[in-house]
Amino acid sequence: MRHLLGFVCCLVIFGAVANAGGTEYEEYFADKGLRIDLFHTGTATTEIFSLDDLIEQPYWGGNPRSLIDTLNLGGYLVRVFDLQTNKQIFSRGYCTLFGEWVTTDEAIAEFSRTFHESVIIPYPLRPVQVRIDRRDRNNIFRNVFDMLIDPADYHIRKEKRCSHFKVRKLVENGPADRKVDLVILGDGYRKDEMHKLREDSDRFIAAMFTTEPFKSRKRDFNVRLVETLSLDSSVDEPRKGIYKNNFLGLSFNTFDLERYMLSIQNKPIRDAASRAPYDLVVIIANTDRYGGGGIFNLYSISCSDNEYDEYVFVHELGHALAGLADEYYSSDVAYNDMYPRGIEPWEKNITALLDAKNIKWGDMIEGDTPIPTPPDSIYADVVGCFEGAGYSAEGLYRSSLDCRMFSKSLIDFCPVCRRAIEEVIDFHTR
Template identity: 35%
Template sequence: MKLQFIITAAMLLCLGVPAQARHIDFDTHFSDTTLRLNYIFSGNAACQHIAVSNYCKSAHWWGKRHRLAQVPVEGNGQLTMRLHRTGEVIYRNSFSTLFQEWLTSPEAQVASRAFENVFLVPMPVDTVDITVDLRDSRHRVAASLTHQVVPSDILTRNTDAAGTAPHVVVQRAADSLRCIHIAYVAEGYTQAEMATFLADVDKANEALFAHEPFKSNRNKFSIVAVTAPSAQSGTSEPGNGVWRNTLLQSHFDTFYSDRYLTTLALNRLHDVLAGIPYEHIIVLVNSSKYGGGGILNSYDLSSTHHKAFAQVIVHEFGHSFAGLADEYAYAGEEDSTYPRDVEPWEPNITTLAHFKGKWEQLVASHTPVPTPVDSARLDRPGLYEGAGYSLKGVYRAYPDCRMRSNAVPYFCPVCRKAIERVIDFYTAPEADGQ
């Protein structure tokens, strides 16, 4: 099978058609059903493993129906679906994971842990081979698993049987088949607090669509709010000895960072969302403590009652939706997330290892590197040092941006362009090929 795939790809290249850009007809290869792939990622900094946990399915597919073998950003990992009988690639997606982030922590040097991870794909009509690759900071494949999926497998759990969680339509897209589906999910709101949750959804949604390019593309987003209650109000704060019984078991102090608020219960999160139209997820956490987190094609999560809530929820969506990197640096710390001789895949930072294709056309030839910040020219593009958690050797395009600080009420032009490319990837009509 592998040899046959190589020949097919080579034939396409001879014809001048890039293998991943050719048109793949959704209705030929897929049914209107979501296949949910549940995995366990485990290991430590030295060795990682991927294992299948189980499969689930539910009616309707809410993700992309075009550009099926392309990804808008590379991510820290990729999922590839191939027809088993021919090896043809019929679907791809990219992602990042909390597990891979944990691998950079001191704990991963001395201990092993396991993390749930969930990916949604359209249900194939024929048997397929699915490959999941995890990549390290040098973009090398660190762990890989290929497994076969048979659409008629009787052990694929039908999550529709459990019913659909209560939800409210927040806004409808102009075109329901060529749009981006977002679900807001309540975390730490009791049944008696659902009115507060819906008010928080409105605040978060208006904050998001006050920013360009979301503002001018608002009619391309379909949004629901899932009003699934928690047994207790709030969220866990391990550093303060506080543990709450909440829907998604969220907590602060992730990786021992006081403000890092996440959930590890991804299977539970997707169980709650079964049967609801969604692809991107925003979890609102009922807390007044500052914090949040955003992971590409996984979720955006933020506490809702801190004064900086609106800024944080938009910043984290920059991560989870468009794969934007953080543009700030930690004073007194040197982070190894971005090796200086490797170009980051994120579109809004650079090490200058391979700057071409980012914002080099905006930078004048005489611009010094690093570019000094001129308070009178905050709109001047350049190569400003201090980004990707490092004070030296990693550069951003502008002095400030929503991806750098809460004080700036906008995305810089480079981040806006990156977000717009992702919106167009999901919603724009195909050109020749895809």
């Protein structure tokens, strides 16, 4: 018993040093992470989670002063309760691959699929209840999964994974608990291409920090590169019959779309990312084909050698870091009814304009701006409500004529997207 108490005291003291200022954190959590691996199974109308594995993480990269999520972003919400007091001690919004897939024809036809997911929480010191809620069609969170976790359970794995991958600090501005920590992983880079992964990473980071609001907030970021090795160069292109032995499993034609490039191989991504403290995983795919993807609090993915690659890198970061919606409406997508009619989307940069007197970015609209705002060049620099957004030409509105989330023009984010990104940066650094 004495030995056990000594162990707990050590953890508390360590947490206190590393997370100075986060008193709640020290009371409930150790200075490391707990990865909860889940299988997420269902169709468009059903879904269940089941536990796969529990894995101790060497780092939890988040902000100990932002344990409770105040951003209200994401289709899913994980909440952690101290079992003894039933006090909510942690929450985080996020999106999932399953959540996108359920809007595809395959899911609507009631075909059932399973996606592997991880939820990462700070490592609890005492038994906790973990709950996962999902927004229903009216955007109300409903409970879909519950489990108890005893941190003393010896089934929680503790081995360090991917320890053979080197970690490089690319941008270092301070301790992880006070910064937005990006971890860059490369996919489809062989050992003899590691120099290219370093060069690609440096180039993308430079592009990111010349785009507002990242430019003004550069000192709020840390960026680390995990030199992720693949046996083959490049990534899968199923429509062309090209299949590579790429470590992170990136593939074009996700949901059978030409340019959508994601990975359904969650474990190697999380294993590689665990080498560094992180708030967000950013993956560079070693390919000259145009493509990528970004899912809020899951990952941001970009191609590496296409004329639009720097645009893609920053655009996908908008999805993955701040949960921004696509503002375009003319491209081919696999989704059906991604934004149900008559329901206000939770994303900060699009609106269904259900109440013209209560627009979510109304405080940024000048009094004499017509609502809806005509798509006229005289309104090019005006915040308004322009019809056409979120894959729909009608019924959804964006705040500016153009934006990094709207077109491939290499402009900055619109003022509304910029503010949304800054709110997330503030959440991670306050």
